[in-house]
Amino acid sequence: MITIYSDAHALHDGKAELHDGKLVSSFEMPRRAELVLARVQEVGLGPVSPPKIFGLDPVRRVHAPDYVAFLETAWDEWVAEHGEYDALPFTWIGPGMRRVVPDHIDGKLGYYSFDAGTPITAGTFRAIRSAADVALTGAELIVRGERVAFALTRPPGHHAHRACYGGYCFFNNAAVAAQALRDAGADRVAVLDIDYHHGNGTQDIFYSRGDVLFASLHADPVQEYPYYLGFSDETGEGAGEGTNVNYPLPFGTGFDVWHAALRHALARIATFRADALVVSLGVDTYKGDPISRFRLDTADYPVIGAALAGAGLPTLFVMEGGYAVEAIGVNAVGVLQGFADAA
Amino acid sequence: MITIYSDAHALHDGKAELHDGKLVSSFEMPRRAELVLARVQEVGLGPVSPPKIFGLDPVRRVHAPDYVAFLETAWDEWVAEHGEYDALPFTWIGPGMRRVVPDHIDGKLGYYSFDAGTPITAGTFRAIRSAADVALTGAELIVRGERVAFALTRPPGHHAHRACYGGYCFFNNAAVAAQALRDAGADRVAVLDIDYHHGNGTQDIFYSRGDVLFASLHADPVQEYPYYLGFSDETGEGAGEGTNVNYPLPFGTGFDVWHAALRHALARIATFRADALVVSLGVDTYKGDPISRFRLDTADYPVIGAALAGAGLPTLFVMEGGYAVEAIGVNAVGVLQGFADAA
Numbered sequence: 063m064i065t066i067y068s069d070a071h072a073l074h075d076g077k078a079e080l081h082d083g084k085l086v087s088s089f090e091m092p093r094r095a096e097l098v099l100a101r102v103q104e105v106g107l108g109p110v111s112p113p114k115i116f117g118l119d120p121v122r123r124v125h126a127p128d129y130v131a132f133l134e135t136a137w138d139e140w141v142a143e144h145g146e147y148d149a150l151p152f153t154w155i156g157p158g159m160r161r162v163v164p165d166h167i168d169g170k171l172g173y174y175s176f177d178a179g180t181p182i183t184a185g186t187f188r189a190i191r192s193a194a195d196v197a198l199t200g201a202e203l204i205v206r207g208e209r210v211a212f213a214l215t216r217p218p219g220h221h222a223h224r225a226c227y228g229g230y231c232f233f234n235n236a237a238v239a240a241q242a243l244r245d246a247g248a249d250r251v252a253v254l255d256i257d258y259h260h261g262n263g264t265q266d267i268f269y270s271r272g273d274v275l276f277a278s279l280h281a282d283p284v285q286e287y288p289y290y291l292g293f294s295d296e297t298g299e300g301a302g303e304g305t306n307v308n309y310p311l312p313f314g315t316g317f318d319v320w321h322a323a324l325r326h327a328l329a330r331i332a333t334f335r336a337d338a339l340v341v342s343l344g345v346d347t348y349k350g351d352p353i354s355r356f357r358l359d360t361a362d363y364p365v366i367g368a369a370l371a372g373a374g375l376p377t378l379f380v381m382e383g384g385y386a387v388e389a390i391g392v393n394a395v396g397v398l399q400g401f402a403d404a405a
Numbered sequence: 406m407i408t409i410y411s412d413a414h415a416l417h418d419g420k421a422e423l424h425d426g427k428l429v430s431s432f433e434m435p436r437r438a439e440l441v442l443a444r445v446q447e448v449g450l451g452p453v454s455p456p457k458i459f460g461l462d463p464v465r466r467v468h469a470p471d472y473v474a475f476l477e478t479a480w481d482e483w484v485a486e487h488g489e490y491d492a493l494p495f496t497w498i499g500p501g502m503r504r505v506v507p508d509h510i511d512g513k514l515g516y517y518s519f520d521a522g523t524p525i526t527a528g529t530f531r532a533i534r535s536a537a538d539v540a541l542t543g544a545e546l547i548v549r550g551e552r553v554a555f556a557l558t559r560p561p562g563h564h565a566h567r568a569c570y571g572g573y574c575f576f577n578n579a580a581v582a583a584q585a586l587r588d589a590g591a592d593r594v595a596v597l598d599i600d601y602h603h604g605n606g607t608q609d610i611f612y613s614r615g616d617v618l619f620a621s622l623h624a625d626p627v628q629e630y631p632y633y634l635g636f637s638d639e640t641g642e643g644a645g646e647g648t649n650v651n652y653p654l655p656f657g658t659g660f661d662v663w664h665a666a667l668r669h670a671l672a673r674i675a676t677f678r679a680d681a682l683v684v685s686l687g688v689d690t691y692k693g694d695p696i697s698r699f700r701l702d703t704a705d706y707p708v709i710g711a712a713l714a715g716a717g718l719p720t721l722f723v724m725e726g727g728y729a730v731e732a733i734g735v736n737a738v739g740v741l742q743g744f745a746d747a748a
């Protein structure tokens with residue numbers, strides 16, 4: 063299995079996020095990707111390749127052009143107003159307010175975001191552009207006939223909507239890859255999101271489309287971030303009606319219940335007759351994760367990988383969350399090893 | 406001129422707010438009201454009285470019952486989840502998300518708020534209930550025939566919408582008072598907001614009503630908080646069409662330009678034939694204000710007061726913003742003295 067990796071991710075290195083009412087060190091840090099890479103190499107998963115450069119056009123296939131343009135200049139606008147430290151939004155559009163784009167960077171930040179935990183730094187735009195290239199390079203491997211590939215993306219992407227960022231995510235790497243697979247000829251693409259959190263951004267992007275199935279296993283949004291999306295009654299709309307499937311699960315969910323939901327999702331993907339599968343691979347389902355409340359164990363991750371291989375589809379893994387840093391490599395690569403052994 | 410004051414405001418004493426991407430000490434602090442009170446006493450403005458207790462029914466005349474209920478229990482829910490420190494929202498409803506009320510306090514905070522600069526503390530609910538009582542007691546004085554009264558409210562209120570908080574504001578004291586005047590028999594009430602910031606909450610509450618005119622002089626929202634409301638094309642809707650008047654003014658506005666807008670607003674109030682006037686009295690228009698960018702000087706405030714007296718209406722002043730703490734007493738009471746001298 064080829065891993066695509068670029069150390070440009072380290073250019074995005076936020077100092078702090080507002081979490082539980084406190085400004086704390088960012089949980090989403092460069093060491094996450096470095097430890098996954100180290101584990102890939104330690105177990106000899108396969109070759110590691112750098113990404114090709116695709117530019118922003120494939121990103122704009124799933125993100126609004128004004129949103130992409132905002133991200134490109136946000137840091138410079140922030141520095142001009144405030145100085146050289148991380149940009150965090152601190153006000154947003156409440157009910158009864160207008161969706162207008164202000165001139166001031168503070169107003170733009172609130173307009174294009176949905177949390178105060180996702181800092182924009184000097185290197186953020188280069189990092190997220192590179193992450194999209196990593197995902198696109200992985201998609202190209204699938205198009206060229208690889209059975210499986212691993213896009214070791216960072217920062218993650220699945221929370222990023224068509225036109226707003228949050229949850230450590232700016233460009234939706236998995237959605238960019240799924241769109242690229244469609245544009246390269248796949249008639250139907252399934253995106254399966256196994257991160258602990260709902261993939262609200264991916265859902266948002268494909269919600270009214272029948273050509274991309276989105277399925278997500280995640281903590282119930284009545285209890286957990288992102289709170290305002292990810293409910294089971296969200297089944298898609300228009301041409302996409304029936305192609306959005308959410309599995310909200312309660313705090314404390316262990317592997318038995320989780321795996322039953324996975325089997326259900328894989329059955330749904332089978333009836334969809336997808337030509338390719340994109341897996342949003344988060345391992346914050348791990349029992350030791352500092353910001354999550356599921357109870358999966360390290361031994362469960364290869365079992366997940368084997369189940370995914372059982373779908374029999376060309377499969378692109380795209381890295382998402384996982385904040386138990388010391389375990390992220392073993393758990394994420396455990397899924398990939400389980401897949402490789404079973405495929 | 407009678408001043409209504411309760412030291413219960415000091416129960417709301419936030420430690421910090423997210424401002425310009427940093428967690429900084431709250432600009433909105435108990436000393437603000439204490440210094441205004443000290444100045445009232447120093448110049449002998451008139452008697453100082455405690456508020457009567459009105460309860461929450463008059464508050465619910467302008468705020469949604471579920472919002473009031475949320476504020477009543479938010480601190481306890483926060484403490485149960487996180488412990489005893491200030492509650493700040495850190496995620497909110499982005500475009501494409503649903504307006505659903507989650508069970509989790511973190512999701513509720515984002516649902517009912519529009520910034521991360523407005524902490525909820527142990528004493529917040531008692532303080533805001535008392536502030537509403539202060540405003541209502543002032544309104545009752547007007548109903549009973551007083552020419553003028555000063556409701557020394559804290560925390561301020563004009564940013565609070567019907568169902569969300571922000572900008573240091575929870576209950577909209579001025580709107581509660583205006584509604585009480587209506588309920589006591591005034592056919593038409595004008596609310597004039599001279600705080601540096603747009604009174605987005607007051608506008609929201611009365612936007613579709615023709616019986617309450619709302620006029621606001623403030624920094625242009627394309628440049629300044631609250632960014633997403635306060636534009637000149639917001640003129641009211643339905644029965645309220647034509648009874649909302651915004652005067653957005655650029656950074657650096659001095660007294661000449663500001664005063665011309667005030668005259669325009671007073672002319673509009675005259676043609677509305679209001680029975681009573683509520684003034685949202687913010688003095689963050691002052692040139693020394695740490696978070697604002699107008700250039701009014703201390704000598705300008707009595708001139709404003711005299712102009713307001715010229716409207717010839719029973720007038721309730723309700724305290725709003727002003728963060729140059731050392732000058733807040735002189736400036737706020739300067740308006741009141743100018744009014745008293747001219748009335």
Ligand SMILES: [Zn+2]
Pocket residue numbers: 257258259344346383384
């Ligand atoms: Zn996650």
Ligand SMILES: [Zn+2]
Pocket residue numbers: 600601602687689725726727
């Ligand atoms: Zn203000």
